[in-house]
Amino acid sequence: MLIKCKRVTRSVLALKLYTIAYRFNIGAAIKLTIKQLLQIKLPLVLYTNLKSLYKYLVKLGTTQEKRLIIDIICLCQLYERREITEVKWINGNSNPTDLITKSKVSTALKKLINTNYLEL
Numbered sequence: 001m002l003i004k005c006k007r008v009t010r011s012v013l014a015l016k017l018y019t020i021a022y023r024f025n026i027g028a029a030i031k032l033t034i035k036q037l038l039q040i041k042l043p044l045v046l047y048t049n050l051k052s053l054y055k056y057l058v059k060l061g062t063t064q065e066k067r068l069i070i071d072i073i074c075l076c077q078l079y080e081r082r083e084i085t086e087v088k089w090i091n092g093n094s095n096p097t098d099l100i101t102k103s104k105v106s107t108a109l110k111k112l113i114n115t116n117y118l119e120l
Contacts, residue, residue: 013063016050017071024075024084043085046075054089094119 009015024046031042048054056072057079063069078084
């Protein structure tokens with residue numbers, strides 16, 4: 001899902017962090033709705049293709065960019081409290097959405113189309 005970030009960003013890390021925080025909010029709302037309606041527990045897994053963001057969230061690192069510190073700390077706390085079940089990094093070779101942003105042909109997208117199966 002592509003979204004328009006209304007904040008001015010000066011780095012890829014900031015853009016990805018704002019996007020993942022926005023997507024977490026949507027996912028948490030959907031998860032809560034399904035939990036209340038169907039009485040089942042669902043895991044909430046976040047995926048990112050930015051290795052540095054993955055390291056910040058999983059290894060509890062921090063950045064020097066003051067605007068991003070609060071968002072990183074909030075997501076880390078959600079991960080520690082298990083509201084986020086897992087954070088996964090998508091390798092560039094396994095990312096089918098690279099075709100949208102890069103000119104090279106994505107082997108992951110070809111595999112997804114041919115086999116209807118995606119390995120992350």
